[in-house]
Amino acid sequence: MTMRVLGFADRDWRTGWAFAAPGLLTLAIVMGFPLVYAAVISVSSLTLLKPSLFPLVGLRNFVIVMSDPMFWGALWLTVKYSLVTVVGEFVIGLGIALMLNRTVTMKPVYFAVLTIPMAMSPVSVALIWRMLLQPNLGIANQLMESLGLPRIDWLGDPGLALWTMAAIDIWQQTSFVVLILAAGLAALPRDPYEAAEVDGATALQQFWYITLPMLRPVAAIAVIIQLINEFRTYDLPYILTKGGPGNATEVLSFFAYRRAFLGLHLNEGAAASFVLLLIVLGLTILFFAVLERRR
Numbered sequence: 332m333t334m335r336v337l338g339f340a341d342r343d344w345r346t347g348w349a350f351a352a353p354g355l356l357t358l359a360i361v362m363g364f365p366l367v368y369a370a371v372i373s374v375s376s377l378t379l380l381k382p383s384l385f386p387l388v389g390l391r392n393f394v395i396v397m398s399d400p401m402f403w404g405a406l407w408l409t410v411k412y413s414l415v416t417v418v419g420e421f422v423i424g425l426g427i428a429l430m431l432n433r434t435v436t437m438k439p440v441y442f443a444v445l446t447i448p449m450a451m452s453p454v455s456v457a458l459i460w461r462m463l464l465q466p467n468l469g470i471a472n473q474l475m476e477s478l479g480l481p482r483i484d485w486l487g488d489p490g491l492a493l494w495t496m497a498a499i500d501i502w503q504q505t506s507f508v509v510l511i512l513a514a515g516l517a518a519l520p521r522d523p524y525e526a527a528e529v530d531g532a533t534a535l536q537q538f539w540y541i542t543l544p545m546l547r548p549v550a551a552i553a554v555i556i557q558l559i560n561e562f563r564t565y566d567l568p569y570i571l572t573k574g575g576p577g578n579a580t581e582v583l584s585f586f587a588y589r590r591a592f593l594g595l596h597l598n599e600g601a602a603a604s605f606v607l608l609l610i611v612l613g614l615t616i617l618f619f620a621v622l623e624r625r626r
């Protein structure tokens with residue numbers, strides 16, 4: 332009997348791997364090979380002027396990149412940009428999700444409208460907003476002039492460009508957070524709320540002591556996904572500002588691109604990209620460790 336059970340288990344194991352093999356092979360080719368190749372480039376002497384992997388130089392490219400003050404400036408901008416956008420998306424998204432959770436009529440219409448920004452590619456979003464914010468002919472400045480306000484160079488002012496880019500990012504990505512949080516709110520049980528109402532708890536107390544604790548796993552998923560997306564953002568700074576004016580919007584992903592393809596040092600660009608990858612992995616592990624500890 333035991334041998335028969337083990338035989339079935341062994342056969343099920345082989346069948347599972349047989350079904351999973353095509354997908355795993357595809358992932359290995361599509362994701363694994365570029366990752367390994369980039370890792371090799373990051374420890375090589377490969378540049379666009381000297382297209383040869385050898386001799387391998389170990390961690391020298393990482394030392395060169397991290398010795399550059401512009402790297403640390405780009406890293407700080409990335410952290411600041413990511414925190415602002417993720418907090419903004421979560422706060423606005425949670426507010427909209429709470430309102431939609433109380434809405435009874437036309438809810439599908441509201442969700443359909445909310446998905447429009449999310450369905451647009453970041454490149455098209457950046458092109459549209461660049462036209463809207465154009466200093467001389469953009470609609471934003473035309474409206475401000477009609478109200479008697481001065482024109483603003485939204486993307487050309489070093490002190491304003493990063494915040495403008497963050498606002499555009501929040502405009503597009505908030506709908507994704509809304510969908511995740513709205514699904515989480517719809518799945519919450521009603522029993523705790525009914526008990527709280529019987530005990531005389533206010534709406535604010537129910538939100539703070541019931542909704543937020545029960546919504547925490549879903550909120551954590553939304554936050555970590557958006558944090559990863561914002562740390563590796565590239566489309567918006569490339570289309571909107573090209574990292575400018577000066578280096579005012581040069582986030583770490585754009586720094587890696589500039590180092591690799593404008594500075595012709597593919598090896599140093601790959602090293603900068605791997606630093607970004609390690610930071611994102613570290614944040615992901617830390618975030619979920621804290622989440623598990625608080626359960």
